[in-house]
Amino acid sequence: MATPTCTEPAPTTVGVRTEFQRHVDGLLVRIGAGDAEAFAALYDLTSSRVFGVCRRLIRDVAEAEDVAQEAYLEIWGKAGSFDPGRGAGTGWIMAIAHHRAVDRVRSTEGARRRDTAWTRNAYxxxxxxxxxxxxxxxxxxxxxxxxxxxxxxxxxxxxxxxxxxxxxxxxxxxxxxxxxxxxxxxxxxxxxxxxxxxxxx
CATH class of the missing domain: 1.10.10.10 (Winged helix-like DNA-binding domain superfamily/Winged helix DNA-binding domain)
Incomplete structure (x- = not known):
């Protein structure tokens, strides 16, 4: 998965959304209406951060990339429910990525426990x-x-x-x-x- 460099500038005013955050909000609204070009633009702007969230929780790089892709599929599917009035789009995106990564870690751990139990019983x-x-x-x-x-x-x-x-x-x-x-x-x-x-x- 390509991981473009994120171009988000540092916030200049506490409590006020940056131009970048407002831009992301606008892209999510357009994605919610089915705009594929907006989705591509959002990916270019945020993919490095989304991958970073996944990578912090998942040790395997390839698996972290897979989870990041799953996060974007969820973002595409749920963008219609995004409400800028309830919070910044950047936080909404990162929450989805974090939840996806946590779910994968739990799933992997569960599979490992099942393998261990299988080994005990089989041998x-x-x-x-x-x-x-x-x-x-x-x-x-x-x-x-x-x-x-x-x-x-x-x-x-x-x-x-x-x-x-x-x-x-x-x-x-x-x-x-x-x-x-x-x-x-x-x-x-x-x-x-x-x-x-x-x-x-």
């Missing part, structure tokens, strides 16, 4: 606490030593599965492999680690 044997020992990391040195004895592929799978905030889908994408392949690698790595930890018990 547990009766009486086996390997997933919990990995996730809780209460025996850090023992676990590090055992992981260090695994193959590079297995180590990589465990690191992405248990020691990062990435979901399985994100991890598989970053590694350039299908999601099913990544899950198989994690399963294989957990089994190998289970064997090593059992030998040290």
């Amino acid at each position: 547990r044997r009766p009486g086996d606490d390997t997933p919990e020992r990995i996730l809780a990391a209460t025996e850090v040195e023992e676990i590090r030593a055992a992981i260090g004895r695994l193959s590079e592929v297995r180590q990589q799978a465990l690191v992405y599965a248990f020691f990062t905030d990435h979901t399985y889908a994100q991890a598989s994408s970053m590694l350039g492999i299908p999601l099913g392949t990544f899950k198989s690698r994690v399963r294989d790595a957990v089994r190998a680690l289970r064997t090593l930890l059992a030998a040290t018990s």
